[in-house]
Amino acid sequence: MQLVGGTIRLWAALIILAAGASLLVLLDLQFRSDSTLRRLAGTAEQQNPWGDGAAKNPQPDEDLAVTQGTGSWTNLTTALEELMPDPEITRKGDGWKAATKQAIRKLLHCLAEYGDECRQRPEGKVVIVEYTHFRQWWEGSTTGEVIWCGSVLTAFDRLGYTTLVAANLEEVQLLYRPFADLVRVIIMQVRMGPDHSSNLVRNCFKDPKCVQSESNPKGIAPWKMFGLAFWGTRGDPIELHHPWGPSRVMAPYEYPDHYYLGYALDHHCEKNPLVSPELKKDYAFILSKRLSYYYNNPAFLPESWLNVSQSSGLEMVSVAYDDTKGEHVIPEGVRTLGRLSREDFYVMLGSSRAMVGNGSPVLSPSPFDALCIGVPFIHPYDPGRTKTLDPEGWDRFHTGVFQHGALLELRPPYVYHIPRRNVTALSEALLAAKANPIGRSLPEKYKMASLMQRVKNLVEDTNWEELAWKEGRLPLAVEQLP
Numbered sequence: 001m002q003l004v005g006g007t008i009r010l011w012a013a014l015i016i017l018a019a020g021a022s023l024l025v026l027l028d029l030q031f032r033s034d035s036t037l038r039r040l041a042g043t044a045e046q047q048n049p050w051g052d053g054a055a056k057n058p059q060p061d062e063d064l065a066v067t068q069g070t071g072s073w074t075n076l077t078t079a080l081e082e083l084m085p086d087p088e089i090t091r092k093g094d095g096w097k098a099a100t101k102q103a104i105r106k107l108l109h110c111l112a113e114y115g116d117e118c119r120q121r122p123e124g125k126v127v128i129v130e131y132t133h134f135r136q137w138w139e140g141s142t143t144g145e146v147i148w149c150g151s152v153l154t155a156f157d158r159l160g161y162t163t164l165v166a167a168n169l170e171e172v173q174l175l176y177r178p179f180a181d182l183v184r185v186i187i188m189q190v191r192m193g194p195d196h197s198s199n200l201v202r203n204c205f206k207d208p209k210c211v212q213s214e215s216n217p218k219g220i221a222p223w224k225m226f227g228l229a230f231w232g233t234r235g236d237p238i239e240l241h242h243p244w245g246p247s248r249v250m251a252p253y254e255y256p257d258h259y260y261l262g263y264a265l266d267h268h269c270e271k272n273p274l275v276s277p278e279l280k281k282d283y284a285f286i287l288s289k290r291l292s293y294y295y296n297n298p299a300f301l302p303e304s305w306l307n308v309s310q311s312s313g314l315e316m317v318s319v320a321y322d323d324t325k326g327e328h329v330i331p332e333g334v335r336t337l338g339r340l341s342r343e344d345f346y347v348m349l350g351s352s353r354a355m356v357g358n359g360s361p362v363l364s365p366s367p368f369d370a371l372c373i374g375v376p377f378i379h380p381y382d383p384g385r386t387k388t389l390d391p392e393g394w395d396r397f398h399t400g401v402f403q404h405g406a407l408l409e410l411r412p413p414y415v416y417h418i419p420r421r422n423v424t425a426l427s428e429a430l431l432a433a434k435a436n437p438i439g440r441s442l443p444e445k446y447k448m449a450s451l452m453q454r455v456k457n458l459v460e461d462t463n464w465e466e467l468a469w470k471e472g473r474l475p476l477a478v479e480q481l482p
């Protein structure tokens with residue numbers, strides 16, 4: 001009995017602490033403003049009855065009774081509701097705040113209900129993410145980075161993890177502290193920049209008050225911090241990215257030495273019907289969402305499209321919008337449909353015979369969307385700059401040579417690799433694509449089941465602390481960073 005009571009009290013204390021921290025977070029979420037963040041966080045700390053200021057600022061007993069007494073956790077819910085009124089959602093993009101709040105609430109319930117056991121439950125596995133493109137997912141953005149980050153968030157969700165979203169390093173720390181033991185990984189932006197100022201992983205490693213060390217035992221455990229970089233490190237000095245090297249940097253493709261996290265598309269694209277070859281239109285869908293892509297070092301010159309259209313018998317369609325302020329018009333021979341919703345995009349694409357790369361955008365998820373709904377991709381490369389279609393290392397992802405190195409592992413009838421500027425080769429490939437229709441052909445690694453496996457490996461199955469010791473990275477010497 002004694003023991004049970006002790007355990008309950010322990011958890012009660014933890015939950016009180018957590019609720020206090022949530023208050024901190026919520027105060028911040030509600031009144032966020034970069035310039036006032038620090039001040040507000042300071043204010044919140046003073047007002048926080050359960051934080052360091054508890055002795056200075058004791059709270060009425062009934063508040064404590066709610067959470068300490070009988071283990072009647074339904075009361076905690078009530079307390080939380082009062083502590084955490086819905087943040088006013090003023091912008092569409094603020095959905096991540098509500099989602100984070102909801103996640104905290106669910107986690108507290110898990111702790112209340114299962115105590116120590118919560119740790120073993122999915123929601124007891126906490127991930128913190130800090131990156132513009134994670135937050136933009138709630139805005140419905142469809143850039144390649146957001147499609148990547150959004151599918152990772154979906155994987156977290158399907159695995160049942162508690163995902164907490166932060167907007168800067170201060171918030172990461174606020175969210176980390178109360179749940180430190182439960183936090184498995186923190187994924188932060190590692191953006192390039194000569195002054196490193198926007199590289200949050202590095203900033204935390206460099207800051208003795210942020211990273212965990214002997215002098216700062218409550219800091220963030222260094223082995224839990226990971227970077228995320230759509231373009232990867234590309235051989236840049238590694239300290240620009242992650243002090244422990246590219247193995248701690250998440251990548252969307254299998255870049256050398258990086259942690260291949262990747263993305264999934266099937267959970268979206270498979271909702272769209274597969275159009276049978278008889279019902280397809282004679283369209284070639286040109287991947288070029290911006291008009292400037294047709295003019296800025298394109299794989300195929302603007303004047304070639306009419307010829308391609310006539311010699312292949314296919315209509316060239318595009319969703320390009322004018323980003324050139326009227327300087328250019330859509331090339332002759334190409335019909336543009338303007339910007340489409342993601343759904344209409346799939347309808348249009350799915351009705352086409354092939355998708356054609358025009359040099360940009362590079363490394364986009366769209367060719368895999370095409371494969372997913374039964375549309376082959378025509379991939380231009382620069383034959384003057386490569387002798388092989390199977391290069392090694394970073395050569396594979398050299399965007400000046402290949403529009404999309406991740407496509408090099410696929411061959412016709414899925415992906416046709418053709419020399420850029422060669423109109424004959426393009427027309428031939430289009431005819432071959434029309435003659436050899438494919439079904440859904442998304443490679444396994446771009447499917448949600450596969451992404452979830454990699455995410456699980458990252459969050460649950462790898463002992464990052466042990467690995468860091470083995471690699472001689474611990475104990476951490478903060479001052480050694482360049």
Ligand SMILES: *[C@@H]1O[C@H](CO)[C@@H](O)[C@H](O)[C@H]1NC(C)=O
Nearest residue numbers: 065066069070072073074075
């Ligand atoms: C909340 O706690 C009080 C006192 O411990 C108790 O009387 C009350 O029934 C509880 N409320 C709920 C909804 O459990």
Ligand SMILES: *[C@@H]1O[C@H](CO)[C@@H](O)[C@H](O)[C@H]1NC(C)=O
Nearest residue numbers: 306307308309310311423424
């Ligand atoms: C297209 O261009 C090729 C090569 O430049 C040329 O041989 C062919 O006659 C052209 N076809 C049309 C229909 O203009």
Ligand SMILES: *[C@@H]1O[C@H](CO)[C@@H](O)[C@H](O)[C@H]1NC(C)=O
Nearest residue numbers: 383419422423424425426428
């Ligand atoms: C263009 O492609 C065609 C067909 O694949 C090929 O026969 C021809 O040699 C290529 N032309 C150039 C200039 O590479």
